[in-house]
Amino acid sequence: MTEPLALGIDIGGTNTCFGIVDRRGRILMQGSMSTLGHDTVQEYIAALSKELTKAMEQVDIERVIGVGVGAPNGNYFTGEIAYAPNLPWEGAIPLAKLLSESLHKKVTITNDANAAAIGEMMYGAAKGMKDFIMVTLGTGVGSGFVANGQLLYGHDGFAGEIGHVISVRDGRMCGCGRRGCLETYASATGIVRTAHEWLEDREDDTLLRKDKVGLTSQHIFNAAEKGDAMALEIFEYTGKILGQTMADAVAITSPQAIIFFGGLAKAGDMLMKHVQHYMEANLLRIYKNKVALLYSALPDVDVAILGASALVW
Amino acid sequence: MTEPLALGIDIGGTNTCFGIVDRRGRILMQGSMSTLGHDTVQEYIAALSKELTKAMEQVDIERVIGVGVGAPNGNYFTGEIAYAPNLPWEGAIPLAKLLSESLHKKVTITNDANAAAIGEMMYGAAKGMKDFIMVTLGTGVGSGFVANGQLLYGHDGFAGEIGHVISVRDGRMCGCGRRGCLETYASATGIVRTAHEWLEDREDDTLLRKDKVGLTSQHIFNAAEKGDAMALEIFEYTGKILGQTMADAVAITSPQAIIFFGGLAKAGDMLMKHVQHYMEANLLRIYKNKVALLYSALPDVDVAILGASALVW
Numbered sequence: 001m002t003e004p005l006a007l008g009i010d011i012g013g014t015n016t017c018f019g020i021v022d023r024r025g026r027i028l029m030q031g032s033m034s035t036l037g038h039d040t041v042q043e044y045i046a047a048l049s050k051e052l053t054k055a056m057e058q059v060d061i062e063r064v065i066g067v068g069v070g071a072p073n074g075n076y077f078t079g080e081i082a083y084a085p086n087l088p089w090e091g092a093i094p095l096a097k098l099l100s101e102s103l104h105k106k107v108t109i110t111n112d113a114n115a116a117a118i119g120e121m122m123y124g125a126a127k128g129m130k131d132f133i134m135v136t137l138g139t140g141v142g143s144g145f146v147a148n149g150q151l152l153y154g155h156d157g158f159a160g161e162i163g164h165v166i167s168v169r170d171g172r173m174c175g176c177g178r179r180g181c182l183e184t185y186a187s188a189t190g191i192v193r194t195a196h197e198w199l200e201d202r203e204d205d206t207l208l209r210k211d212k213v214g215l216t217s218q219h220i221f222n223a224a225e226k227g228d229a230m231a232l233e234i235f236e237y238t239g240k241i242l243g244q245t246m247a248d249a250v251a252i253t254s255p256q257a258i259i260f261f262g263g264l265a266k267a268g269d270m271l272m273k274h275v276q277h278y279m280e281a282n283l284l285r286i287y288k289n290k291v292a293l294l295y296s297a298l299p300d301v302d303v304a305i306l307g308a309s310a311l312v313w
Numbered sequence: 314m315t316e317p318l319a320l321g322i323d324i325g326g327t328n329t330c331f332g333i334v335d336r337r338g339r340i341l342m343q344g345s346m347s348t349l350g351h352d353t354v355q356e357y358i359a360a361l362s363k364e365l366t367k368a369m370e371q372v373d374i375e376r377v378i379g380v381g382v383g384a385p386n387g388n389y390f391t392g393e394i395a396y397a398p399n400l401p402w403e404g405a406i407p408l409a410k411l412l413s414e415s416l417h418k419k420v421t422i423t424n425d426a427n428a429a430a431i432g433e434m435m436y437g438a439a440k441g442m443k444d445f446i447m448v449t450l451g452t453g454v455g456s457g458f459v460a461n462g463q464l465l466y467g468h469d470g471f472a473g474e475i476g477h478v479i480s481v482r483d484g485r486m487c488g489c490g491r492r493g494c495l496e497t498y499a500s501a502t503g504i505v506r507t508a509h510e511w512l513e514d515r516e517d518d519t520l521l522r523k524d525k526v527g528l529t530s531q532h533i534f535n536a537a538e539k540g541d542a543m544a545l546e547i548f549e550y551t552g553k554i555l556g557q558t559m560a561d562a563v564a565i566t567s568p569q570a571i572i573f574f575g576g577l578a579k580a581g582d583m584l585m586k587h588v589q590h591y592m593e594a595n596l597l598r599i600y601k602n603k604v605a606l607l608y609s610a611l612p613d614v615d616v617a618i619l620g621a622s623a624l625v626w
Contacts, residue, residue: 165561286396
């Protein structure tokens with residue numbers, strides 16, 4: 001018998017990546033196209049379907065038993081992408097339905113951080129774990145909570161928004177309309193906001209001052225690597241807020257590990273030594289020295305595609 | 314065939330209550346004894362076993378197929394009660410093992426708030442719900458999280474300690490050794506601490522001043538009912554902190570409802586209208602107007618006994 005395959009799709013604000021995956025997590029082939037440049041979501045779906053059909057024909061279209069999609073604000077229960085600030089479509093898009101009608105395959109959708117959590121659980125750093133938190137530190141902060149071996153969806157499919165836990169009461173304005181959300185501090189954009197605030201408020205000499213226009217998290221990392229005091233302090237400040245917030249999350253789900261993924265996670269120990277320190281310092285005694293902080297064990301693109309494809313199995 | 318029965322035990326800091334329960338949640342008989350006054354845990358177990366055996370003999374000891382226990386810091390995985398500050402025994406007590414050896418029945422244990430959550434799910438306000446949070450507002454604050462129809466235990470059995478989420482960064486000293494835990498504000502003792510702090514710091518005329526010695530949450534409630542401005546403000550302050558913290562918890566598990574139980578929950582609308590207001594004001598848009606705040610639908614003693622007995626089924 002020919003082995004069944006799954007199609008995994010990762011819809012990002014800029015690119016849509018996809019891959020055809022077997023049960024063991026081997027990506028047989030992969031491709032991508034731009035998420036942007038389509039006038040309507042229908043045109044996007046038409047263009048995507050064409051690419052996907054081409055890909056499936058190369059392995060035998062009948063072997064592909066289903067399609068899994070990871071997308072910002074993707075909802076597992078409704079099949080919709082609802083009000084995703086980083087995607088070009090407005091309102092609630094019935095993406096699973098549209099794609100299913102076009103491909104004549106069953107389509108399952110979840111949000112991108114949940115897909116990453118499933119990918120890590122099946123093929124990555126969380127293999128064999130039943131209780132862990134996946135945290136994506138990108139432009140924003142996303143999360144997927146796994147408990148008792150299952151992804152937490154909540155009653156409406158919207159569980160796991162740790163990026164919008166209030167880390168600093170009455171803190172920075174967030175794109176969601178509230179103040180002090182974790183993602184206004186502990187994301188690639190949040191760390192840049194910290195730098196801009198400090199450059200404004202402080203006088204100390206720092207390499208960051210010359211990069212002020214067009215400053216990115218990469219500049220801050222590079223400066224920290226060179227021993228720049230303000231850049232190092234920014235990483236400590238960011239790690240403190242992230243560590244404190246993770247300590248509170250641990251008090252709710254008591255995970256075996258927290259797995260970090262995404263651009264800012266690449267700062268590695270520069271950030272994580274502080275996350276570790278401040279998380280431990282803020283943990284209730286029964287949780288101390290028990291929660292492992294880990295990095296994703298899969299290549300960036302693969303995590304999302306593998307996780308999305310795993311929805312099929 | 315005779316219907317099987319379960320024995321449910323609720324171990325509190327003062328009293329140990331127990332009941333024999335059928336599958337439909339009918340308590341066929343119940344009793345209690347003091348938790349205190351036993352020199353060692355062994356003597357406590359011996360005295361308890363005697364009471365339980367007497368009770369079981371009245372219904373037919375063979376029909377009782379198992380024993381469930383709810384206790385502060387009870388751990389479902391290890392069967393131990395570990396470092397419970399409100400119980401008279403020190404260290405980790407292998408309670409399930411001791412009681413099982415004494416009664417010759419299978420004994421399962423969990424913490425008191427988890428037991429209450431199971432009780433509400435099987436017989437109370439959460440009947441039919443798959444995603445909810447149970448919050449007990451007593452001397453401390455406890456919680457049990459149910460997601461996908463299952464209690465969240467976490468990897469070590471210690472999940473669900475919302476009482477020790479940091480609600481106020483660098484806030485009040487907590488018995489756990491850290492600062493700003495929810496239970497230092499939103500418990501029967503927390504609300505009294507608020508009153509004492511305010512009586513100390515402020516000059517306004519209030520009924521609470523004459524009750525200052527021996528002040529309880531009941532005094533504050535009575536004063537608020539009479540329209541006392543400070544007492545009313547204390548309930549708003551308490552509800553604000555509780556509401557803000559629940560908003561953060563919602564962002565993690567997205568529950569259908571939060572169910573409140575315990576002494577301070579009896580303040581009813583006096584507290585809950587503020588919890589509702591501040592929770593909604595702090596919720597991310599996707600969660601707004603979706604989370605019901607409910608009260609336990611079971612009599613106080615019954616919740617704990619029913620929940621503990623439900624561990625058996």
